[in-house]
Amino acid sequence: MSNIAKRQTSTLDKVLRVALYVTLLAMAFVYLAPFIVMLLTSLKDVEEIRTGTLLSLPASLDFYAWGKAWSGACTGGTCEGIAPYFLNSFQIVIPAVLISTIVGALNGYVISHWKFRGSNFFFAALLLGCFIPFQVILLPMAKTLGWLGVANTTSGLVFVHVVYGVAFTTLFFRNFYQAVPAELVKAARLDGAGFFTIFYRIILPISTPIIVVTIIWQFTQIWNDFLFGVAFSGFDTQPVTVALNNLVNTSFGGKEYNVDMAAAIIAALPTLLVYVLAGKYFVRGLTAGAVKG
Amino acid sequence: MANLVIENVKKRYGQNEILKGINISIETGEFLILVGPSGCGKSTLMNSIAGLEEVSDGRIMIDGQDVTFASPKDRDIAMVFQSYALYPNMTVAENISFGLEMRKVPKEEREKEVSRVADMLQIGHLLKRKPAQLSGGQRQRVAMGRALARRPKMYLFDEPLSNLDAKLRVEMRTEIKKLHQKLGTTIVYVTHDQIEAMTLADRIAVMKDGEVQQLGTPQEIYDDPANLFVAGFMGSPAMNFIPAQVVEQNGVCALSLKTQSNVVLPFPKPDALSGHLGQTVLLGLRPEMITEPQPHKEGLEFVVKADIEVEVTEPMGADTMIVTRIENAEVNCRSNPAYSAQPGDTIAMMFDTSKAVVFDCETEERLDK
Amino acid sequence: MTTKSANSGSGMTQSRRPARLSLADWMPKLVMAPTVITTIVCIYGYMIWTAVLSFTNSRMLPTYKFVGTAQYERLFENDRWLVALSNLGVFGGLFILICLFLGVMLAIFLDQKIRAEGAIRTIYLYPMAISFIVTGTAWKWLLNPTNGIEKMMIEFGFEDFKFNWLSDPDMVVYCLVIAAVWQASGFVMALFLAGLRGVDGEMIKAAQLDGAGIFTTYRRIILPSLKPVFFSALVILSHIAIKSFDLVASLTNGGPGYSSDLPANFMYTHAFNRSQMGLGSASAMVMLGCVLAILIPYLYSELRGERHE
Ligand SMILES: Nc1ncnc2c1ncn2[C@@H]1O[C@H](COP(=O)(O)OP(=O)(O)O)[C@@H](O)[C@H]1O
Numbered sequence: 001m002s003n004i005a006k007r008q009t010s011t012l013d014k015v016l017r018v019a020l021y022v023t024l025l026a027m028a029f030v031y032l033a034p035f036i037v038m039l040l041t042s043l044k045d046v047e048e049i050r051t052g053t054l055l056s057l058p059a060s061l062d063f064y065a066w067g068k069a070w071s072g073a074c075t076g077g078t079c080e081g082i083a084p085y086f087l088n089s090f091q092i093v094i095p096a097v098l099i100s101t102i103v104g105a106l107n108g109y110v111i112s113h114w115k116f117r118g119s120n121f122f123f124a125a126l127l128l129g130c131f132i133p134f135q136v137i138l139l140p141m142a143k144t145l146g147w148l149g150v151a152n153t154t155s156g157l158v159f160v161h162v163v164y165g166v167a168f169t170t171l172f173f174r175n176f177y178q179a180v181p182a183e184l185v186k187a188a189r190l191d192g193a194g195f196f197t198i199f200y201r202i203i204l205p206i207s208t209p210i211i212v213v214t215i216i217w218q219f220t221q222i223w224n225d226f227l228f229g230v231a232f233s234g235f236d237t238q239p240v241t242v243a244l245n246n247l248v249n250t251s252f253g254g255k256e257y258n259v260d261m262a263a264a265i266i267a268a269l270p271t272l273l274v275y276v277l278a279g280k281y282f283v284r285g286l287t288a289g290a291v292k293g
Numbered sequence: 294m295a296n297l298v299i300e301n302v303k304k305r306y307g308q309n310e311i312l313k314g315i316n317i318s319i320e321t322g323e324f325l326i327l328v329g330p331s332g333c334g335k336s337t338l339m340n341s342i343a344g345l346e347e348v349s350d351g352r353i354m355i356d357g358q359d360v361t362f363a364s365p366k367d368r369d370i371a372m373v374f375q376s377y378a379l380y381p382n383m384t385v386a387e388n389i390s391f392g393l394e395m396r397k398v399p400k401e402e403r404e405k406e407v408s409r410v411a412d413m414l415q416i417g418h419l420l421k422r423k424p425a426q427l428s429g430g431q432r433q434r435v436a437m438g439r440a441l442a443r444r445p446k447m448y449l450f451d452e453p454l455s456n457l458d459a460k461l462r463v464e465m466r467t468e469i470k471k472l473h474q475k476l477g478t479t480i481v482y483v484t485h486d487q488i489e490a491m492t493l494a495d496r497i498a499v500m501k502d503g504e505v506q507q508l509g510t511p512q513e514i515y516d517d518p519a520n521l522f523v524a525g526f527m528g529s530p531a532m533n534f535i536p537a538q539v540v541e542q543n544g545v546c547a548l549s550l551k552t553q554s555n556v557v558l559p560f561p562k563p564d565a566l567s568g569h570l571g572q573t574v575l576l577g578l579r580p581e582m583i584t585e586p587q588p589h590k591e592g593l594e595f596v597v598k599a600d601i602e603v604e605v606t607e608p609m610g611a612d613t614m615i616v617t618r619i620e621n622a623e624v625n626c627r628s629n630p631a632y633s634a635q636p637g638d639t640i641a642m643m644f645d646t647s648k649a650v651v652f653d654c655e656t657e658e659r660l661d662k
Numbered sequence: 663m664t665t666k667s668a669n670s671g672s673g674m675t676q677s678r679r680p681a682r683l684s685l686a687d688w689m690p691k692l693v694m695a696p697t698v699i700t701t702i703v704c705i706y707g708y709m710i711w712t713a714v715l716s717f718t719n720s721r722m723l724p725t726y727k728f729v730g731t732a733q734y735e736r737l738f739e740n741d742r743w744l745v746a747l748s749n750l751g752v753f754g755g756l757f758i759l760i761c762l763f764l765g766v767m768l769a770i771f772l773d774q775k776i777r778a779e780g781a782i783r784t785i786y787l788y789p790m791a792i793s794f795i796v797t798g799t800a801w802k803w804l805l806n807p808t809n810g811i812e813k814m815m816i817e818f819g820f821e822d823f824k825f826n827w828l829s830d831p832d833m834v835v836y837c838l839v840i841a842a843v844w845q846a847s848g849f850v851m852a853l854f855l856a857g858l859r860g861v862d863g864e865m866i867k868a869a870q871l872d873g874a875g876i877f878t879t880y881r882r883i884i885l886p887s888l889k890p891v892f893f894s895a896l897v898i899l900s901h902i903a904i905k906s907f908d909l910v911a912s913l914t915n916g917g918p919g920y921s922s923d924l925p926a927n928f929m930y931t932h933a934f935n936r937s938q939m940g941l942g943s944a945s946a947m948v949m950l951g952c953v954l955a956i957l958i959p960y961l962y963s964e965l966r967g968e969r970h971e
């Protein structure tokens with residue numbers, strides 16, 4: 001009976017609560033607006049863009065810009081749209097993600113459960129590597145890729161992404177495996193299992209969450225990369241981010257903002273899709289890489 | 294089945310010496326219990342025996358064979374961990390047969406072995422479950438099953454029952470004892486539980502700071518502790534340590550202390566005290582040796598009555614602990630619950646020193662060895 | 663003979679470690695070897711290499727004619743570099759402050775048992791999933807001096823509304839701030855929200871039993887306990903700021919003139935486009951110095967914290 005009095009919320013509380021929701025929704029609009037504008041712009045024709053405003057709706061759905069962005073727009077030298085570069089990105093991302101994830105998993109497994117002299121020190125050194133500004137390694141890496149004969153190739157880019165991605169993937173797996181009890185590995189060793197058998201039969205089957213987190217993290221990082229792409233790719237091995245930047249900055253005739261926006265959405269689509277489908281893991285990757293970075 | 298010899302084993306982590314020269318040898322079929330405060334190196338010693346940690350110095354032999362640097366899988370040892378360490382992605386049956394699979398035992402034999410072990414431990418109905426679907430007691434049984442399936446030469450148990458509730462712990466204790474009697478295998482077993490140690494062990498090794506303080510049968514450890522640490526560690530409530538002065542009475546050495554009045558207690562080995570006449574020593578007297586006056590003990594050689602002041606009483610069911618203070622040391626006395634007393638009362642108690650021991654105040658070593 | 667007697671005579675037996683270890687013993691090291699090698703070569707080796715280059719007069723190709731600190735002196739006499747550095751100060755400072763403020767605020771707001779919290783959180787965070795190039799492209803259009811927000815506001819009836827920061831050398835750096843905040847503030851929100859969810863509920867209850875109101879509870883109890891989160895966020899945001907390259911490339915391309923250059927862009931332009939390898943290396947080393955100045959205290963405290971666990 002006494003809690004009836006308690007339950008009555010004051011008018012002030014109600015007002016505050018409404019203000020809270022209004023603020024949150026307004027902020028949600030602010031975050032969404034750029035994407036909405038991009039989408040609207042990509043569906044307008046040049047005339048509508050010139051006469052209308054950012055948020056004015058297109059008169060009709062016009063997919064001309066999308067078609068052009070995909071296969072006709074000029075990106076620097078050629079005018080084949082961003083489709084070839086979109087595929088380039090996949091050719092870079094898929095091997096780079098797979099290799100860096102596998103190497104990271106094995107490294108994490110060693111660092112947590114097969115420590116040797118210096119392994120902790122090495123981990124600290126690797127961790128520091130997560131943080132260096134990549135400008136410090138650009139010139140030597142460019143030289144090295146030249147020596148190895150993979151300058152301006154997809155394999156060269158894959159190599160670069162693996163080398164600098166492994167620091168993160170190792171960190172993710174190490175933090176995850178650190179929580180796996182050491183006794184599990186000890187029991188398996190007494191049962192007669194070796195290094196790889198334990199990894200494959202016992203550790204890997206319980207690693208699904210961290211594998212998903214790592215793959216998503218690496219996929220997003222490498223897909224969104226621009227620096228390595230612009231520094232180490234050739235004309236026909238450019239990733240989509242570089243092509244997009246070229247497309248936007250190519251001033252061939254009149255500026256077609258609708259094409260720019262369509263191309264930008266296309267370039268963002270894979271990672272956005274991953275985010276929408278597996279947001280939980282994406283956030284976990286971000287915070288894991290961050291909180292324990 | 295095997296015997297185990299541990300010779301001067303040392304283990305260092307960096308500058309820290311965790312094991313400082315351990316010497317233990319265990320006969321085939323023996324049940325050895327390791328006890329000691331947490332952090333004293335029990336698990337490290339177990340891991341060294343199993344080959345999971347490489348020792349820094351010394352030698353480990355199993356069945357006369359030097360295995361100091363053999364890999365764990367070649368030692369044919371099974372271990373049960375406090376956390377059970379069941380493989381979470383495998384069913385109970387797979388957990389039990391994993392070790393056999395690794396040793397390339399054919400499938401039919403593995404299945405036979407799994408059902409044998411499951412029958413022995415009554416876990417047949419759990420075989421298809423994953424560890425996450427088991428209760429603590431069931432997990433414990435599976436962990437034992439995994440160890441049993443391989444029929445190893447030797448078992449290591451590292452606090453296997455610590456995560457169980459009291460009732461289950463007693464049940465499993467009995468079961469482990471039965472298993473040992475039935476299989477007759479060599480077992481090294483770490484525990485925190487006094488009763489577990491006393492009931493299960495053929496011999497007990499008491500460890501402290503990486504050193505074995507005493508190795509002996511449970512009764513030896515209990516009645517004849519090597520030093521103050523062992524005396525205080527084994528037994529619950531712990532042995533009382535009362536400062537007492539060595540005096541001469543009727544031509545033999547005895548111990549004088551002050552309760553409500555001055556008391557002189559005779560000592561079974563007075564000669565051991567003769568070198569300390571006039572000095573203060575620590576008298577070690579177990580609580581059950583200070584009781585209410587019992588008529589049948591009246592007049593026995595080492596029994597003396599004295600008055601004490603009751604500080605606290607702690608009824609424990611079968612007995613009541615009466616806590617008093619003698620020479621500024623807290624002293625527990627075990628009395629019949631019927632012998633009621635209130636805090637502040639002065640009552641008569643009977644001191645039986647027939648099993649008393651004395652320690653040097655400084656070195657904490659036994660004086661009457 | 664001597665060894666034998668020593669062994670059996672003293673009773674202090676010591677087994678010898680077998681000289682040749684099996685492959686199994688080497689496996690962990692073997693597995694780590696590629697990473698160890700690439701880390702030593704491609705992180706630390708390259709760092710040293712760049713450091714060496716920064717003391718040479720390398721231009722198009724690396725030469726190893728050492729010129730002492732001449733490149734650093736040139737660097738700090740270079741107006742473009744000084745602009746880039748001061749831009750980094752303005753951009754980094756504002757970016758970090760606004761992100762932290764927005765992130766903490768939104769996290770606390772979202773922590774009030776909000777309906778549809780999941781959806782709102784998703785919206786706040788999605789910019790983090792896309793490339794800075796896409797962000798730059800989008801904001802370049804939004805901030806377009808004639809057709810962007812300015813025109814929209816005029817249509818809404820604000821006749822005199824002027825918004826031409828993107829073409830104003832004094833204001834263009836704030837455009838970078840706007841776009842970067844849009845992209846990263848949701849991430850700070852997610853960090854703090856995770857932190858808030860991790861705060862010990864009993865501690866909050868105890869505070870409320872002690873009579874603390876909701877504001878006091880946040881100010882005195884909850885936020886102070888999130889110091890580590892705050893610290894991580896700070897490090898990550900400064901790291902993003904110092905490494906910022908793509909955003910400038912796509913949003914302003916350094917312009918107008920070089921008024922919106924950041925050090926990362928300066929380095930890239932000089933090292934790759936202008937054949938000023940020595941100068942570029944020197945600027946990269948200064949960037950590394952900035953990162954280390956932030957990082958070393960952070961790692962130090964992190965590692966010390968770990969030891970306590
Ligand atoms: N891998 C290790 N590195 C450094 N010190 C360790 C390691 N493992 C155990 N120790 C230390 O060795 C001591 C003994 O540990 P342990 O054998 O687990 O004790 P317990 O008797 O409780 O089982 C502890 O002080 C512990 O901190």
Ligand SMILES: [Mg+2]
Binds near residue numbers: 335337451
């Ligand atoms: Mg232990």
